Amino acid sequence: MRIFIIKEFLQIIRDRRSLLILFGIPVVQILLFGFALKSEMKNVHLAIFDQSKDAYSQEISRKMLASGYFILDRNLANAQEMDDVFREGKVREILVFGNNFGEELEKNGNAKIQIITDASDPNTANIVYSYTQAIINDYLMEINATTIKPLMINIETQMRYNPELKSVFMFVPGIITIILMLVSTMMTSISITKEKEMGTMEVLLVSPVKPWQIIMGKVVPYVILSFISAIIILMISYFVFLMPFAGSLGLLLLETILFIVLALSLGVFISTVSKTQQVAMLLSMFALLLPTILLSGFIFPVKNMPEILIWISHLLPPKWFVIIIKNIMIKGNGFMLVWKETAILVGMTILFISLSIKKFKVRLE
Amino acid sequence: METIIQINQVYKSYEEIRAISDISVDIQSAELFGFIGPDGAGKSTLFRIMATLLLPDSGEVQMAHLDTIKDYKKLRTKLGYMPGRFSLYQDLTVEENLNFFAGIFKTSVSKNYHLIKDIYQQIEPFKKRKAGDLSGGMKQKLALSCALIHKPEILLLDEPTTGVDAVSRMEFWEMLHKLKTQGITIVVSTPYMDEASLCDRVALMQKGKIMGVDKPQKIVDLFSKHLIGVKAKNMYGLVNKLREYPLCHSAYLFGEWIHFSSEQEVVKNKLQEFLRSKGIYDAQMQNIQPNMEDSFIDLMTQNIIE
Amino acid sequence: MKQVIVKNLVKKFGAFVANDHLSFEVEQGEIFGFLGANGAGKTTTIRILCGLSAPTSGEVKVATYDIYTQREQIKKHIGYMSQKFSLYNDLSISENIRLYGGIYGLSRKAIKEKIEEYIEKLQLKEYQTLKVFDLPLGVKQKLAFLVAIIHNPPIVFLDEPTGGVDPITRRQFWEMLYEEANNGKTIFVTTHYMDEAEYCHRVSIMVDGKIAALDTPEALKQKYKADSIEKVFIKLARG
Numbered sequence: 034m035r036i037f038i039i040k041e042f043l044q045i046i047r048d049r050r051s052l053l054i055l056f057g058i059p060v061v062q063i064l065l066f067g068f069a070l071k072s073e074m075k076n077v078h079l080a081i082f083d084q085s086k087d088a089y090s091q092e093i094s095r096k097m098l099a100s101g102y103f104i105l106d107r108n109l110a111n112a113q114e115m116d117d118v119f120r121e122g123k124v125r126e127i128l129v130f131g132n133n134f135g136e137e138l139e140k141n142g143n144a145k146i147q148i149i150t151d152a153s154d155p156n157t158a159n160i161v162y163s164y165t166q167a168i169i170n171d172y173l174m175e176i177n178a179t180t181i182k183p184l185m186i187n188i189e190t191q192m193r194y195n196p197e198l199k200s201v202f203m204f205v206p207g208i209i210t211i212i213l214m215l216v217s218t219m220m221t222s223i224s225i226t227k228e229k230e231m232g233t234m235e236v237l238l239v240s241p242v243k244p245w246q247i248i249m250g251k252v253v254p255y256v257i258l259s260f261i262s263a264i265i266i267l268m269i270s271y272f273v274f275l276m277p278f279a280g281s282l283g284l285l286l287l288e289t290i291l292f293i294v295l296a297l298s299l300g301v302f303i304s305t306v307s308k309t310q311q312v313a314m315l316l317s318m319f320a321l322l323l324p325t326i327l328l329s330g331f332i333f334p335v336k337n338m339p340e341i342l343i344w345i346s347h348l349l350p351p352k353w354f355v356i357i358i359k360n361i362m363i364k365g366n367g368f369m370l371v372w373k374e375t376a377i378l379v380g381m382t383i384l385f386i387s388l389s390i391k392k393f394k395v396r397l398e
Numbered sequence: 399m400e401t402i403i404q405i406n407q408v409y410k411s412y413e414e415i416r417a418i419s420d421i422s423v424d425i426q427s428a429e430l431f432g433f434i435g436p437d438g439a440g441k442s443t444l445f446r447i448m449a450t451l452l453l454p455d456s457g458e459v460q461m462a463h464l465d466t467i468k469d470y471k472k473l474r475t476k477l478g479y480m481p482g483r484f485s486l487y488q489d490l491t492v493e494e495n496l497n498f499f500a501g502i503f504k505t506s507v508s509k510n511y512h513l514i515k516d517i518y519q520q521i522e523p524f525k526k527r528k529a530g531d532l533s534g535g536m537k538q539k540l541a542l543s544c545a546l547i548h549k550p551e552i553l554l555l556d557e558p559t560t561g562v563d564a565v566s567r568m569e570f571w572e573m574l575h576k577l578k579t580q581g582i583t584i585v586v587s588t589p590y591m592d593e594a595s596l597c598d599r600v601a602l603m604q605k606g607k608i609m610g611v612d613k614p615q616k617i618v619d620l621f622s623k624h625l626i627g628v629k630a631k632n633m634y635g636l637v638n639k640l641r642e643y644p645l646c647h648s649a650y651l652f653g654e655w656i657h658f659s660s661e662q663e664v665v666k667n668k669l670q671e672f673l674r675s676k677g678i679y680d681a682q683m684q685n686i687q688p689n690m691e692d693s694f695i696d697l698m699t700q701n702i703i704e
Numbered sequence: 705m706k707q708v709i710v711k712n713l714v715k716k717f718g719a720f721v722a723n724d725h726l727s728f729e730v731e732q733g734e735i736f737g738f739l740g741a742n743g744a745g746k747t748t749t750i751r752i753l754c755g756l757s758a759p760t761s762g763e764v765k766v767a768t769y770d771i772y773t774q775r776e777q778i779k780k781h782i783g784y785m786s787q788k789f790s791l792y793n794d795l796s797i798s799e800n801i802r803l804y805g806g807i808y809g810l811s812r813k814a815i816k817e818k819i820e821e822y823i824e825k826l827q828l829k830e831y832q833t834l835k836v837f838d839l840p841l842g843v844k845q846k847l848a849f850l851v852a853i854i855h856n857p858p859i860v861f862l863d864e865p866t867g868g869v870d871p872i873t874r875r876q877f878w879e880m881l882y883e884e885a886n887n888g889k890t891i892f893v894t895t896h897y898m899d900e901a902e903y904c905h906r907v908s909i910m911v912d913g914k915i916a917a918l919d920t921p922e923a924l925k926q927k928y929k930a931d932s933i934e935k936v937f938i939k940l941a942r943g
Contacts, residue, residue: 035501036497036498036501036502037498037501037502040487040490040494040498043489043490043494044487044489044490047489048489231483231485231487231488232481232482232483232484232485233485233486233487235446235449235451235479235481235485236479236480236481236485236499236544236545237502238451238474239449239450239451239474239477239479240474240499240502240503240548241471241474241475241502241503241504242502395470396450396451396452396453396470397446397451397452435870436841436868436869436870436871436873437841437868437869437870438840438841439870533741533742533743534742534743535741535742535743560867560868561742561787561864561867561896562742562896563740563741563742563744563896563941564741564896564898564934564937564938564941565741565937565938565941565942566741566742567896568938589867589868589869590897591871592898592899592934604870632886633882633903634879634882634883634885634886635886637879637882650871650872650875651875651878651879651903652899653898653899653900653901653902653903653932653933654902654921654922654932691871691899694871695871695872698870698871698872699872
């Protein structure tokens with residue numbers, strides 16, 4: 034076993050191509066996604082619907098415009114105009130102050146701001162929202178530093194056109210999933226079929242090594258490397274793109290390992306049914322990767338798909354993993370809220386491992 | 399002497415195509431046995447069946463008193479197998495390959511080093527080099543070292559010398575002869591007929607069948623026709639003219655000479671006269687002994703007629 | 705006329721000298737055997753002669769064209785067949801011929817004639833509709849050769865053309881080579897079968913990047929007091 038793992042490590046490390054797939058692609062992808070979205074964050078057109086026009090509301094508006102991220106498109110006079118400006122397409126956000134904003138804030142120590150964003154471009158919408166939130170919080174800190182009784186501003190958000198809000202943060206779980214699928218499934222299936230093509234599998238089979246040893250020898254190095262890769266993605270999304278991280282890191286890592294093992298067992302299964310590297314590659318690409326991208330809810334919402342596709346999507350392991358990561362990272366849910374999805378993944382893993390061991394041939398036919 | 403390999407009426411087809419049919423051979427312990435035949439003769443299929451990697455459609459194979467189907471697990475520890483292509487990890491070094499193959503057989507290089515010493519010493523200077531960067535001859539030596547490292551009772555070498563130059567081939571056969579003295583049974587396949595004479599016994603294979611099994615000399619002795627070596631400056635013209643001679647059974651290029659065979663004895667002067675009448679004046683002739691390839695060709699043509 | 709002229713050819717890969725001052729010539733209509741141990745540098749030389757790789761220094765002319773300045777002309781005027789036959793397994797015989805005829809710019813009419821000629825020559829009528837994959841090895845090999853000379857080049861390079869083929873087919877293949885040489889084609893061939901070396905008009909034996917011997921098989925055997933080229937080869941290669 035040990036000797037197998039050492040050998041596999043040596044081979045992976047010497048093969049520049051697999052190193053690139055393991056570490057290069059994930060980093061490049063996440064950076065591309067992140068920066069492509071980040072660069073749009075300048076001179077965002079803002080409309081303000083200030084029904085109060087008091088010192089507080091005007092100071093917040095001023096701070097917004099002074100931040101450099103926003104430019105004032107126009108001031109709105111009534112609520113009907115809100116739909117119009119969005120329809121024109123230039124304005125990304127409307128800041129709405131209620132009738133007695135300043136008064137309420139002083140009297141109750143608590144007032145409400147409404148932020149309406151055009152979520153048809155979900156990433157911008159999300160970023161715009163978080164910037165606005167940050168500016169308002171800044172302002173609150175400023176005034177609270179001089180008052181005894183802290184003031185509160187409740188921010189009410191409304192996402193127009195894309196209430197689900199899919200954004201760069203929503204992409205991260207998707208990317209992690211895709212990459213783990215790609216790396217784990219494709220790389221293992223290719224590395225096993227490569228042995229078949231090179232004829233080394235014949236020698237392994239004739240040796241007293243047991244099938245599960247061959248499989249484990251293949252799987253262990255990739256578990257470790259994929260796991261490192263996943264951590265790199267998480268770190269980039271957290272430190273570079275300030276992705277929120279609400280839940281437990283430990284739980285997330287455990288779930289990640291579970292998913293990696295699942296993807297690897299799928300890879301092993303693919304290799305048992307394909308004879309050449311090419312077949313293995315095509316199978317992992319077309320039978321797995323494309324449906325994963327299309328049906329796992331990572332780009333297109335599953336909800337709106339035809340019934341049959343929804344059913345197919347239930348069969349795809351990534352779908353469940355995306356849900357798990359989203360819940361843990363963004364919503365901060367604990368294990369109790371993802372146990373169902375986890376159970377499904379465990380079940381699938383057991384299924385593929387037992388299928389692979391059963392299908393793994395001790396002979397050449 | 400003890401029979402260590404028994405192949406009994408083995409058949410194997412892939413879908414419609416018959417790979418081997420009705421193969422029966424007994425191989426003795428510590429024998430150097432060769433399966434000789436061109437590509438497509440079914441050698442690799444037979445080797446894979448012996449190596450427990452393929453199941454025969456019918457018939458049975460006993461290796462080291464173990465059945466290749468029922469007892470394959472036990473048998474695998476006693477086999478050393480070198481498949482047709484040198485099955486090494488091209489991206490691992492010489493040393494890493496050897497350690498790996500020792501490892502999967504649960505032994506270590508140092509434990510059986512005496513077995514591979516003679517062979518491995520020749521490639522040891524390159525032990526840090528990747529197997530993919532070795533020359534054909536060195537790859538072959540490394541592959542043999544890897545197949546030997548667990549001290550197998552039976553060594554199965556499927557076309558170990560194909561594509562390897564004449565010097566490396568000769569050295570390889572010298573190694574096999576040394577191994578034989580250690581009591582290892584060696585079964586080799588090769589498309590090179592001249593290597594047959596280096597085996598204790600050979601089976602000539604063609605199109606999935608065995609055409610004959612015997613000591614190399616015995617097989618050569620089977621050749622019953624009269625053989626004359628003929629050469630001239632224009633060999634191509636000569637071979638064509640020889641075939642026109644009424645008593646000709648066959649005329650084939652054999653290196654320097656054309657081997658001209660006939661059912662009855664041919665008077666050289668008459669043949670010379672015939673060639674002259676066809677415009678070949680510089681023909682030289684001499685009596686020659688048939689070799690393995692003459693026999694093989696003869697057996698092949700007989701089989702085609704059948 | 706000389707089809708190959710090589711003077712002081714040197715090819716280095718970094719510090720490694722693969723071809724060390726080679727000089728030889730090949731006459732038109734000659735069968736020239738190019739022997740050497742694995743790793744002696746044969747493949748490097750053939751790649752240079754076929755215009756696939758540039759020499760480090762030295763003068764090389766193939767089919768009268770200069771290797772440095774007329775590489776494209778060389779490619780048009782040579783044929784090449786490797787041990788891995790370059791036929792497409794999933795195409796039929798005539799489809800393969802048509803493909804290669806097209807690659808070398810033969811006219812439709814010429815291609816049609818070639819198809820008929822080759823099928824006639826190799827007695828392929830019964831195989832005509834089969835995919836190349838299903839042909840016997842020997843037939844494949846002869847077809848690969850004919851396809852390699854479809855554009856009627858003055859010289860053809862054969863890299864281990866007979867590996868693994870049965871003894872009768874191997875001889876039929878050589879008779880075909882003789883026939884082409886008789887018609888004036890130059891044949892440049894490598895092989896591991898030492899008996900085949902004897903069929904060549906002249907043989908060169910490479911050892912460690914240098915040409916250790918070059919002469920007719922007869923003369924080589926006399927010089928090295930050996931009764932076969934195999935023994936000459938072993939004497940030279942073992943040093």
